[in-house]
Amino acid sequence: MPAAAVQTDRSGVDKSLVAMFLEMSPEERVKANDNAVRAILELRNAFRQKQNKAFIEERKTYQDLLKDAIEIEFRGHTVRVLDLKVLAALKRTFRLPHEQQRLAVLEETLRQLSEKRKTPALEPR
Numbered sequence: 001m002p003a004a005a006v007q008t009d010r011s012g013v014d015k016s017l018v019a020m021f022l023e024m025s026p027e028e029r030v031k032a033n034d035n036a037v038r039a040i041l042e043l044r045n046a047f048r049q050k051q052n053k054a055f056i057e058e059r060k061t062y063q064d065l066l067k068d069a070i071e072i073e074f075r076g077h078t079v080r081v082l083d084l085k086v087l088a089a090l091k092r093t094f095r096l097p098h099e100q101q102r103l104a105v106l107e108e109t110l111r112q113l114s115e116k117r118k119t120p121a122l123e124p125r
Helices: 015-022 026-048 061-066 084-093 099-119
Strands: 069-074 077-082
Touching: 015 099, 026 061, 026 077, 061 069, 061 077, 061 084, 084 099
Parallel strands: none
Antiparallel strands: 069 077
């Protein structure tokens, strides 16, 4: 499947992602970012403590996922962020109800981004 075309400005900022966040209320944006940062920091801290024997899913470790991540600066921290399609693929393997709810949000986000970009949103299940 071809990679989705991302509209970026001169600094490399994904304008469609910015637009998506602007459609959220300020409270929704803060909550979404805080949840993402909390999860990322937990993974980073576990890795730093050499507790990387734990698997995220499908026997993937933090190190395995680095190839699908980019580094961003957020609230004074450098964090790595997974590609949404990769994150959705991981969530599809989770069986916990709250993970399935998160998957539904991710898939809808990908669908909306795809619709805006006019590219395929998801891999078939």
